[in-house]
Amino acid sequence: MENGHAKNRVAVIGSGNWGCVASRLIASNTTKLPSFYDEVRMWVFEEVLLTGNKLSESINQVNENCKYLPGIKLGANVIADPDLENAVKDANMLVFVTPHQFVEGICKKLVGKLRLGAQAISLIKGMEVKTEGPCMISKLITDILGINCCVLMGANIASEIAVEKFSEATIGYKKDKEVAIRWAKLFTMPYFLVSIVEDIEGVELCGTLKNVVAIAAGLVDGLDMGNNTKAAIMRIGLREMCAFSKLLFPSVRDNTFFESCGVADLITTCLGGRNRRVAEAFARNGGKRFLV
Ligand SMILES: NC(=O)C1=CN([C@@H]2O[C@H](COP(=O)(O)OP(=O)(O)OC[C@H]3O[C@@H](n4cnc5c(N)ncnc54)[C@H](O)[C@@H]3O)[C@@H](O)[C@H]2O)C=CC1
Ligand SMILES: O=C(CO)COP(=O)(O)O
Numbered sequence: 001m002e003n004g005h006a007k008n009r010v011a012v013i014g015s016g017n018w019g020c021v022a023s024r025l026i027a028s029n030t031t032k033l034p035s036f037y038d039e040v041r042m043w044v045f046e047e048v049l050l051t052g053n054k055l056s057e058s059i060n061q062v063n064e065n066c067k068y069l070p071g072i073k074l075g076a077n078v079i080a081d082p083d084l085e086n087a088v089k090d091a092n093m094l095v096f097v098t099p100h101q102f103v104e105g106i107c108k109k110l111v112g113k114l115r116l117g118a119q120a121i122s123l124i125k126g127m128e129v130k131t132e133g134p135c136m137i138s139k140l141i142t143d144i145l146g147i148n149c150c151v152l153m154g155a156n157i158a159s160e161i162a163v164e165k166f167s168e169a170t171i172g173y174k175k176d177k178e179v180a181i182r183w184a185k186l187f188t189m190p191y192f193l194v195s196i197v198e199d200i201e202g203v204e205l206c207g208t209l210k211n212v213v214a215i216a217a218g219l220v221d222g223l224d225m226g227n228n229t230k231a232a233i234m235r236i237g238l239r240e241m242c243a244f245s246k247l248l249f250p251s252v253r254d255n256t257f258f259e260s261c262g263v264a265d266l267i268t269t270c271l272g273g274r275n276r277r278v279a280e281a282f283a284r285n286g287g288k289r290f291l292v
Contacts, residue, residue, distance in 0.1 A: 007034075010186065011041040011091035013106060014098035014123075015059070015080065018158040020069040022097050022123055022187075025161070027075035029186055036186065038077045043087035045098070056082040072162045085113050092118050093186070096149075100126030100137055107144035120149040121171070121183050125207040134248065136204050148176060150183055151200055153207030154260035155268040164191045170261035171196045172203025195259060201249040202256035209244060210266040213237030215279040217270035222283025234270050238263060
């Protein structure tokens with residue numbers, strides 16, 4: 001019990017590289033925090049592995065996601081569940097961490113299936129671009145499901161956090177600070193420090209737009225243009241991220257760009273992210289498509 005409230009139960013929607021690492025972080029904390037049930041249900045988009053086994057069954061057998069995060073134990077209290085409705089039905093704290101293009105479909109399947117008073121957080125870096133204009137993923141979740149949704153973004157290359165190398169993250173929230181603090185408690189570890197800022201749009205736009213800059217940085221690498229050019233791309237990119245964010249949401253704060261979600265995520269993704277790697281490979285391949 002915390003402040004007279006019932007215990008919290010967490011479900012994670014997504015089980016890719018970051019989804020598994022986030023589940024591992026959360027599961028480590030739920031066993032220590034009395035205000036949370038230990039068990040963390042992790043929804044798995046079911047796939048059949050080359051061995052013929054189902055991914056969800058394999059995760060539960062070896063406590064590892066051999067496809068998206070091989071070699072890392074998730075914690076015995078992480079239960080993989082391929083049934084979306086079953087995975088979320090008892091949870092009051094929902095963590096969305098899938099590639100952005102699947103969120104709308106997932107949310108539509110969950111309408112009317114959630115616990116009353118459920119809260120969400122999105123770890124998804126991306127946005128939906130609709131004919132009416134761009135729509136942030138947290139807003140999509142709120143609009144479809146009618147629930148409050150925070151965001152967690154930051155310099156968070158999942159494979160590094162999986163082996164407990166130090167990093168920071170930023171939670172963006174709208175008005176409800178108490179809920180943001182509850183999310184921060186759930187994610188914080190000695191090697192994963194989380195701050196909260198009341199600028200949900202700023203935080204989420206940082207996590208989305210830095211990917212565009214990282215693609216440019218990867219092209220610079222692929223064309224062997226050097227570190228000075230890459231630094232210039234990052235500096236100009238950060239300035240453009242800030243200007244574009246304020247054009248979309250005038251409430252976005254300058255300080256947000258100095259949090260982990262801003263300049264730090266921009267740097268780590270331009271150095272080591274998958275967006276950078278794909279762009280470098282594209283440039284080295286003479287600008288032609290290639291198989292990964
Ligand atoms: N990997 C990383 O280092 C980080 C990733 N992120 C963000 O987290 C989000 C999720 O990325 P990852 O966990 O890395 O995923 P991933 O890129 O490792 O894996 C893709 C996931 O999508 C699932 N999937 C495939 N088809 C699907 C469908 N039709 N419906 C639903 N799910 C389907 C796969 O089963 C797999 O779980 C993305 O928005 C990414 O930008 C954020 C921070 C770090
Ligand atoms: O968001 C990330 C690090 O914070 C990971 O970026 P990539 O998806 O480009 O690997």
